[in-house]
Every structure is written in C-alpha cells, then in structure tokens.
Amino acid sequence: MIKCYNFDIVCQEIPDQITLALNISGCPHQCVGCHSPWLWRDEGVPLDDHFLSLLIEKYSSGITCVCFMGGDQAPRKIDALAAYIRQNHPDLKIGWYSGFESIPSDIRIENFDYIKVGPYIAEKGGLRSATTNQKFYIVGKDGSLTQYRFPPKNCF
Numbered sequence: 238m239i240k241c242y243n244f245d246i247v248c249q250e251i252p253d254q255i256t257l258a259l260n261i262s263g264c265p266h267q268c269v270g271c272h273s274p275w276l277w278r279d280e281g282v283p284l285d286d287h288f289l290s291l292l293i294e295k296y297s298s299g300i301t302c303v304c305f306m307g308g309d310q311a312p313r314k315i316d317a318l319a320a321y322i323r324q325n326h327p328d329l330k331i332g333w334y335s336g337f338e339s340i341p342s343d344i345r346i347e348n349f350d351y352i353k354v355g356p357y358i359a360e361k362g363g364l365r366s367a368t369t370n371q372k373f374y375i376v377g378k379d380g381s382l383t384q385y386r387f388p389p390k391n392c393f
C-alpha cells in the first residue's frame with residue numbers, strides 16, 4: 238500500500254498548471270543529497286481512490302492537475318490511481334515524478350500527461366540544471382513523448 242505523506246498546491250513542478258502535488262512516502266531510491274529524506278520512511282495516509290477523491294473534491298476549484306511525487310515502490314498502483322483520475326475527473330491533467338531511470342514498461346502511459354524520470358544526482362542537479370540527468374516528458378494523446386526543458390531557476 239502506498240501512502241501520502243503530505244500534499245501541497247504548487248505551480249512550478251508542472252508547466253502551466255496549478256497542481257495538487259501528492260508526496261508519497263516509502264521512496265526506494267535513497268538518492269545521496271535527497272531533498273526529502275523523510276519520504277524514505279513508510280508513513281502517511283493510505284493513498285486509495287477514496288482519499289484521492291476527497292482531496293480532489295476539496296481542491297477542485299483551484300487546481301488543473303494532480304501529480305504523484307514518488308510511488309516508485311508500486312508503479313502499477315500509481316498507474317491505477319492515474320486511471321481513476323482520468324475516468325472520474327477528465328478535466329484534470331495527471332503527472333508523475335518518478336526516480337526511475339526510465340518509464341516503467343508496465344504502466345499505461347496514456348494515463349499520464351506528464352512524466353518526470355531520473356534519480357537525483359547532486360553533481361548533475363535537478364530539472365532546472367543544464368547538466369541534469371533527469372527528464373521531463375509531455376505525453377501526447379497518442380502516447381508520444383516530448384521532452385520539456387525547464388528554464389534555469391534564475392528565470393523566475
């Protein structure tokens with residue numbers, strides 16, 4: 238079972254979207270220099286369809302996107318939750334921030350509009366670094382992937 242450690246409404250993780258970002262605990266990657274090592278622990282509220290619906294209904298007037306931040310211990314569960322949003326909240330975009338090197342082959346990519354992959358490697362930097370190993374993709378309706386490059390941080 239995956240758990241939601243906490244959540245926030247954010248504007249910079251997904252371009253041009255106001256995003257309900259769900260921070261999922263139990264991250265298996267343990268990257269050196271991790272920005273959120275508390276997410277390594279298995280703590281929080283079980284993240285299921287019911288809890289997801291409650292959150293979406295509470296914040297629906299102010300969000301355009303839901304993004305799963307983590308959940309790599311159970312990609313198929315993330316995929317199932319994304320499918321639930323797709324079916325029940327078709328106006329919302331859906332994102333996934335994963336620490337995997339590449340997109341897992343056992344998810345249905347059409348359940349997502351945005352997918353970020355790549356562990357955090359301190360010397361390469363995050364998504365706004367010119368040397369980053371991480372990749373952020375916009376998923377087309379046909380399942381195509383277009384890489385999006387975030388502007389450097391000092392542009393904001």
Ligand code: SF4
Pocket residue numbers: 264265266267268270271272273274276307335336356357
């Ligand atoms: S994938 Fe993200 S949350 Fe997990 S250890 Fe790496 S930086 Fe931390």
